[in-house]
Amino acid sequence: MSWWQDTVCYELYPRAFADSDGDGTGDLAGATARLGHIAELGADAVWITPFYPSPLADGGYDIADHTGVAPDLGTPEDFDRLTSRAHELGLKLIVDLVPNHTSDRHPWFREALAAGPGSAERARYLFRAGRGPSGQLPPNDWQSAFGGPAWTRVADGEWYCHLHAPEQPDLNWRSPEVRSGFADVLRYWLDRGVDGFRVDVAHALFKAEGLPDAGPGQHRDPLRNHLMPYYDQEELHPLYREWRTLLDTHPAPPGAVPPRDRVMVAEAAVFDPARLARYIRPDEMHQAFNFAFLEARWDAKELRDVIDASLPSPGGGAVTWLLSSHDAVRPVTRLGSAARARAAALLMLALPGAAYLYQGEELGLPQAAVPDDRLRDPLWERSGHTERGRDGSRVPLPWSGDSAPYGFTTGAPDSTWLPQPDGWARYTVAAQEHDPASTLNLYRAALRLRREHPAPDPTAAPHWYSAPGDPYLAFRRAGLTCVVNLGPAPLAWAELGVTGRPVLASGALEGEAVPGDTAVWVV
Ligand code: NOJ
Numbered sequence: 001m002s003w004w005q006d007t008v009c010y011e012l013y014p015r016a017f018a019d020s021d022g023d024g025t026g027d028l029a030g031a032t033a034r035l036g037h038i039a040e041l042g043a044d045a046v047w048i049t050p051f052y053p054s055p056l057a058d059g060g061y062d063i064a065d066h067t068g069v070a071p072d073l074g075t076p077e078d079f080d081r082l083t084s085r086a087h088e089l090g091l092k093l094i095v096d097l098v099p100n101h102t103s104d105r106h107p108w109f110r111e112a113l114a115a116g117p118g119s120a121e122r123a124r125y126l127f128r129a130g131r132g133p134s135g136q137l138p139p140n141d142w143q144s145a146f147g148g149p150a151w152t153r154v155a156d157g158e159w160y161c162h163l164h165a166p167e168q169p170d171l172n173w174r175s176p177e178v179r180s181g182f183a184d185v186l187r188y189w190l191d192r193g194v195d196g197f198r199v200d201v202a203h204a205l206f207k208a209e210g211l212p213d214a215g216p217g218q219h220r221d222p223l224r225n226h227l228m229p230y231y232d233q234e235e236l237h238p239l240y241r242e243w244r245t246l247l248d249t250h251p252a253p254p255g256a257v258p259p260r261d262r263v264m265v266a267e268a269a270v271f272d273p274a275r276l277a278r279y280i281r282p283d284e285m286h287q288a289f290n291f292a293f294l295e296a297r298w299d300a301k302e303l304r305d306v307i308d309a310s311l312p313s314p315g316g317g318a319v320t321w322l323l324s325s326h327d328a329v330r331p332v333t334r335l336g337s338a339a340r341a342r343a344a345a346l347l348m349l350a351l352p353g354a355a356y357l358y359q360g361e362e363l364g365l366p367q368a369a370v371p372d373d374r375l376r377d378p379l380w381e382r383s384g385h386t387e388r389g390r391d392g393s394r395v396p397l398p399w400s401g402d403s404a405p406y407g408f409t410t411g412a413p414d415s416t417w418l419p420q421p422d423g424w425a426r427y428t429v430a431a432q433e434h435d436p437a438s439t440l441n442l443y444r445a446a447l448r449l450r451r452e453h454p455a456p457d458p459t460a461a462p463h464w465y466s467a468p469g470d471p472y473l474a475f476r477r478a479g480l481t482c483v484v485n486l487g488p489a490p491l492a493w494a495e496l497g498v499t500g501r502p503v504l505a506s507g508a509l510e511g512e513a514v515p516g517d518t519a520v521w522v523v
Pocket of ligand 1: 058059061098164200201267326327
């Protein structure tokens with residue numbers, strides 16, 4: 001089995017993880033100093049989200065230099081120290097690759113604006129003439145995922161495409177220069193010792209020839225994503241095969257995993273399991289995020305359907321599970337209670353396959369309320385102030401202390417990248433450390449037990465005790481059985497045909513019964 005097939009990978013959002021220099025923004029040195037927290041938790045790998053130079057129009061996913069380090073986060077040497085420390089602690093390190101778009105401050109886009117229509121510089125992006133008698137209308141009806149048209153007009157009258165914010169112009173992936181430029185980016189980070197890449201909007205790089213209209217209802221029903229002319233195009237796959245060959249053959253520096261063990265994980269918002277399976281064929285990416293699991297409601301049937309669609313893995317590729325990310329509402333809030341989030345964690349961590357945790361999930365953080373004047377997410381402006389966006393899950397972590405900044409920075413509480421709420425003292429790592437009932441200790445115990453009971457085949461379905469229509473989930477992973485009671489009434493687990501003794505529970509057990517919104521592991 002390869003390490004990535006059942007890895008537990010911790011997502012680290014650097015500006016909100018730990019600050020080392022007192023400016024209120026988390027940085028690479030802060031992350032290095034706190035990596036021990038991730039190792040102690042029992043994760044196997046870290047995925048660090050963009051730390052590259054960026055004007056921050058989209059939290060760092062608008063990159064001005066794909067091989068640089070943002071000055072407020074540190075230097076290339078700080079990145080090397082982070083990598084070495086991760087490897088010393090036995091953690092793999094995965095970085096973000098953002099190939100669909102650049103920042104509008106990227107030298108390529110500046111050159112494109114300066115060079116004008118018809119130039120080779122513009123051919124790296126998707127510039128088009130507008131429709132209407134004077135080209136005053138966008139070239140087609142495409143909508144940005146952040147709201148509003150996916151086109152912005154420049155001074156000379158041409159329009160450029162951006163599936164996200166206007167500050168994130170989409171690249172033209174049919175340009176040989178773009179293709180070779182990104183192969184260099186991959187080589188650059190491999191040479192610096194990374195163990196893999198998380199590929200941003202991996203379903204969007206190629207747009208259908210002729211850029212046809214997409215029709216009404218765009219971005220409203222994710223189940224239709226694969227039908228959009230800007231998503232899930234066939235030409236993606238030869239590109240990912242090229243990258244896979246590069247990963248499998250490029251020499252590895254000391255400390256990094258050898259070629260063939262480095263990974264690519266697709267952030268592809270494709271919900272049709274058969275379409276998603278195509279990204280993780282044996283010669284393409286290694287993993288794809290299973291967003292259907294993250295999006296499922298606290299409902300036994302809904303969760304069972306997602307698990308059954310994912311296992312056995314349709315294309316035989318690796319399966320992943322995740323409950324949170326820097327883009328999602330934190331599970332405590334999304335699922336409706338801390339009890340449910342804790343039970344969901346035990347469900348996720350018992351399933352065969354890999355799991356992704358997002359920083360703060362292990363502390364049971366709820367979604368934070370961020371005041372209007374501190375919101376940074378472009379969704380807020382682009383939606384005309386109807387969608388608050390994702391900042392509530394990007395608030396700096398509470399490490400210690402009774403009040404903000406909770407050990408996150410030595411700077412002033414109001415200096416932090418996003419404001420931390422009052423009342424987070426009980427969520428700090430220090431407060432949870434010695435409390436056996438804390439969420440932090442639940443995650444630590446779960447990761448330890450999970451390691452002791454590896455699933456023999458992470459692509460195979462577990463043995464089910466519950467039937468698809470049951471209001472609870474019960475299944476076996478190797479020697480460990482997981483029972484999740486999603487309903488309100490207690491469930492006598494012995495009556496389910498499950499034998500053994502409980503070794504971990506997300507809440508207090510009532511005799512031989514599992515209370516509502518509770519999960520238990522039995523060996
Ligand atoms: C997905 C990233 O996770 C998200 O934060 C970002 O806004 C979009 N891709 C665009 O890069």
